[in-house]
Amino acid sequence: MTDGPLPDATTVMPPVTPGAMPPGAHGGEQMPSPRRARRARQTAAQQRQQPVPPAPTAAPYGIRPGAPGDRPAGDFDNLFREEAAPVPAPAPVPEASAEGGRGRGGRGAGSGRGGARRRHSDGKGARMPLPVIAAVVVGCAVVGLGAGALMFDSGSSGDGKGSEPVAAASSRPPAAPSPAPSSEASAESDPAKRQAQALDRLLEQSNERRGDVVGSVSDIKSCDNLDRSARKLRAAADDRRDLVDRLEKLSVRELPRDDDLTEALTDAWRYSAIADDHYAAWAKQVKSDKYCVDGKAKATKRAGRAERASERASKAKREAARLWNPIASRYGLPTRTSDRL
Template identity: 45%
Template sequence: MPPAADPDAQATQYIPPVPAQPGGADAAYGIRPGAPGDRQPPAEFDNLFRESSGGPDATQQLPQFDPQAAPGGRAARRERGSAGSGRGNGNGGSSRGRIPLIAAIGVGIAVLGIGAGAMFSGGGDDGGDENKTAAATAPTEKESASASADPAKAQAVALDKLLADSNDSRDAVIKAVANVRACTNLGQAATDLRNAAEQRNGLVTRLAGLSVDKLPNHAQLTAALNSAWKASALADTHYAAWADQVAAKKGCPKGKARTTPQTRAGNRESGTATTQKAKAAPLWNSIAQTYGLTERQPTQL
């Protein structure tokens, strides 16, 4: 055979007929009929070796190949391609099997894309909710910040706590002075009066530690409070000394406390305290009204 210079020339080569083999066409192709597990010949082979009646023809030969019938190299390749695509177990079947697989992969990719889009869009919605929440809470935070940033209000609140403690010893002082006049329980009365004086001096010390410069009329208010508490402390101290005098010999003629210079000094300081408290009360109440704090009467200072 001459060298094949052109691939198309092979398509027109002459194929000799296949001689008959013992055992018929099945034996010629290495097929053992009835052998368990052997594959059956393809349908096209069956058509070649069997009559229309279905009986085997062991002497039938393959059809002669007509070189003139083959149109050419490209046509021959097309015929071979068409024949291969027509086989049930050939490339055509594999191509048809791959089509549903490719379609399924495409559907899966589309589903993944939709899911990813939903996830990202959901994340955007969550961020929107967070932004809405932050926007809704922003005014409240601003209000809290402005309230805490108001130095005048902070000073008013601190002073209100101090004034709430200023009245703690008042009832004890009133009771102690009444006992001294009646010459009753004089030792305890003197102790209670000295404790009250200490407590009122403590108010003066605490007021000095507060910043009240942002409050309206703060100078007048602090001056009136300091004067009132100092005078009250002095009055308590004088009354305590009076209790000591009354407890001595002849201090209670006919069951009544004798008046002494300590009594008069205590009364004087008590009057000063009352006057200063009357000045401080309206100054504080104006501040309390502004910031919603407790208003107080002079006797409550």
């Protein structure tokens, strides 16, 4: 029976350890004998039951033999770090049978020194020195503290409301829409409304003396309070003339039929002033017993002139009210009757 491989000889091959191959095995690949196969299976079974032995003295291919700290430090290593960082030990390689590839390990030991030096030197160049790392960490901490202090100062300055969290400020409900423009703002954009408002204030002042005029005329007819009635009537006449002067300086060009409205108001106040003057003169006449009989004042020419002027003033007031009320309704202003002008 010839020496040939058993069916399970190649299923579990033990790892090859340095120095395991016999001399002369480099020349060609030979088939293992049954004895060698049984020995390899026994060795593999023992290795599965025992812990991994320490690393062999001869390093595998690509790793420099010896401990990592055996290499003397370079001339420039101490310039950047206080002590050389230890190079991690290579992973342990399981032992192989005595007949394993000794020559293969020999070749790896010779060629592994250069690769180990290259990897060790590359690792050393990529590692950042400890002082540099410490300086970077300290610099980042200083910058972070400075930025935080600036943000705190800017947030706490002012009226004290800046210290509220950003999340709280962003979660606030949206601001309410701005209110509708007031009548003053709309009047600025509409010159006609602005002129109507100015004229309305003038009309309001024209009615202030109405009570004094009516009361004074009633006293004159009954011969009472004649001097006081005359003073009130003359003061009312002066006010009517002042209204006419102020109306002439007031611009109402943007109002409908501004010329007719201005003419009606001018006639109303001018004739009212004329009537007040005649009533005041009539009061002076009634002080005489000749014009006051049995507590009643006699009608005189002054009284007649006052009545006619008052009628013309009332007619002009009715026309002015007719022209004014549509304007007042359009711009939300109070309407007026003739007796309020």
